[in-house]
Amino acid sequence: MALGTDHVTSTTAATFIPEVWSDEIAAAYKKSLVAANLVKKMSFKGKKGDVVHIPVPARGNASAKAASTQVTLIAATETEVTISINKHYEYSRLIEDIVEAQALSSLRQFYTDDAGYSLGRQVDTDLVNLGQQFNVSTAGAGNFRYAGAFIGGDGSTAFDYTANTNAGNASALTAAGIRRTIQRLDDSDVPMDNRFFLIPPNVRNTILGLTEFTTFNSVGEAGSANSIRNGMIGDIYGVPVYVSSNAGTAKSAADGSGTSLGRVCLMAHKDSMVLVEQVGVRSQTQYKQEYLGTLFTADTLYGCAELRNYGGVALVVPV
Numbered sequence: 154m155a156l157g158t159d160h161v162t163s164t165t166a167a168t169f170i171p172e173v174w175s176d177e178i179a180a181a182y183k184k185s186l187v188a189a190n191l192v193k194k195m196s197f198k199g200k201k202g203d204v205v206h207i208p209v210p211a212r213g214n215a216s217a218k219a220a221s222t223q224v225t226l227i228a229a230t231e232t233e234v235t236i237s238i239n240k241h242y243e244y245s246r247l248i249e250d251i252v253e254a255q256a257l258s259s260l261r262q263f264y265t266d267d268a269g270y271s272l273g274r275q276v277d278t279d280l281v282n283l284g285q286q287f288n289v290s291t292a293g294a295g296n297f298r299y300a301g302a303f304i305g306g307d308g309s310t311a312f313d314y315t316a317n318t319n320a321g322n323a324s325a326l327t328a329a330g331i332r333r334t335i336q337r338l339d340d341s342d343v344p345m346d347n348r349f350f351l352i353p354p355n356v357r358n359t360i361l362g363l364t365e366f367t368t369f370n371s372v373g374e375a376g377s378a379n380s381i382r383n384g385m386i387g388d389i390y391g392v393p394v395y396v397s398s399n400a401g402t403a404k405s406a407a408d409g410s411g412t413s414l415g416r417v418c419l420m421a422h423k424d425s426m427v428l429v430e431q432v433g434v435r436s437q438t439q440y441k442q443e444y445l446g447t448l449f450t451a452d453t454l455y456g457c458a459e460l461r462n463y464g465g466v467a468l469v470v471p472v
Contacts, residue, residue: 174265174436178451181269182434187384187397188280189273191349192426193460197238198433205236205429209460212342238431238456242275244268249446265436268451272434277399279457281351283426284401284419287465296407302467305356305418308333312469314405314414321403323415323469326356328365334420334466335390341463347423350392353400353416356470357386365389392420403469413472421465430455 197205209232216225246264286293288301295301302312306324308331316322331350338348352360360366370387384395400418405411432454439448 174261174438174449174451175434177262177265178269178272178436179434181266182273182453183269184383185270185273186277187395188277188351188399189428190383191351191395191423192280192421192428192457193424195427195429197429197431200431203238205238205456207234207236207427207460208232209234234427234458234460236427236429236456236458238429238454240275240279240456241452241454242272243450243452244271245448245450247441247444247446247448249444251445253447264449265451268436269434272451272453274399276428276453276455276457277397280426280428281397281399281401281417281419283457283459284417284421284465284467286459287419287421287425287462287467289462297402297404297409298407299401299403299417299467299469302403302417302469303330303334305330305468305470308337308466308468312403312415312467314403319405320412321405321414321469323403323471326352326359326418326468326470328363330468331365331389331420334468335392337466338420338422338464343422343425343461343464345391348392349421349423350389350394351397351400351419351421352394353418353470354396354398355416355472356418357396359470360386360389360394363389366394401467402472415469415471418468418470419465420468422461425459425461425464426457427460428455428457 195205211229211231213227213229218224285295285297285299287295289295298314299312304310304312304322304324305326307327307329310322312322314321366387366389384397386394386396388394400416402416403414405414434451434453436449436451441448
């Protein structure tokens with residue numbers, strides 16, 4: 154007896170073909186990244202191990218050469234930064250057969266967009282949280298109280314989470330605060346190129362009201378890049394400005410719990426932080442007969458770390 158022509162083909166089962174999911178997730182993931190596109194990125198794909206060692210050589214100084222004397226040798230004990238590949242995040246859904254039979258194909262598009270956005274948001278969040286470490290002497294000492302941060306109003310006054318009866322002393326971002334932050338990076342001999350200024354959405358309204366920002370961008374110097382660089386809204390004093398909803402939040406407790414005392418703007422250089430990706434965003438599907446459904450999972454494995462403590466400055470502004 155013939156079985157008929159109702160075969161499961163690559164067309165009828167396209168909703169659950171992993172390659173389709175993977176392509177769409179990768180696109181959504183890349184579209185959602187902001188901070189990850191601004192910092193140093195290293196690929197560790199296909200390599201074994203759970204720790205990456207990155208040498209951080211000290212800068213040397215030039216020596217005057219006197220006639221008839223030998224050159225002055227420079228020797229330094231170089232340091233390194235170790236990055237643990239310990240961040241494994243996943244996004245999973247079990248899609249029952251009845252859904253596959255009755256739902257519109259746009260459901261797949263929603264899941265892939267949502268998976269890409271969720272994973273991208275997590276990577277960005279881990280990176281911007283490294284801003285807690287800038288300008289503190291001991292790794293981890295900054296925590297979510299941003300011990301090495303300054304306030305946005307002047308860029309000079311240290312952020313103090315105990316000020317104003319433990320409400321903090323965050324103040325609104327000003328042009329003077331931005332200029333002082335730029336000078337702080339200049340004084341630390343941080344290269345002027347490849348700097349970025351990452352701000353939370355509530356600061357966008359403030360910065361759009363600064364004459365220094367609107368005047369520079371009204372001539373269109375930064376406009377050509379706006380459409381191709383995620384989150385970029387223009388330049389201020391030559392530093393590209395990006396908006397991200399994942400910008401950090403200063404908290405009353407060191408572990409990130411407690412009251413929100415302010416949002417955090419980060420001005421930093423590309424080499425101040427590094428993202429090491431061991432497993433890029435991927436998707437897998439598996440039919441689960443016991444549930445009469447298809448398990449869909451997207452995941453990524455990576456690590457990130459601060460590379461140069463002096464390479465960035467955190468500014469705390471009101472929530």
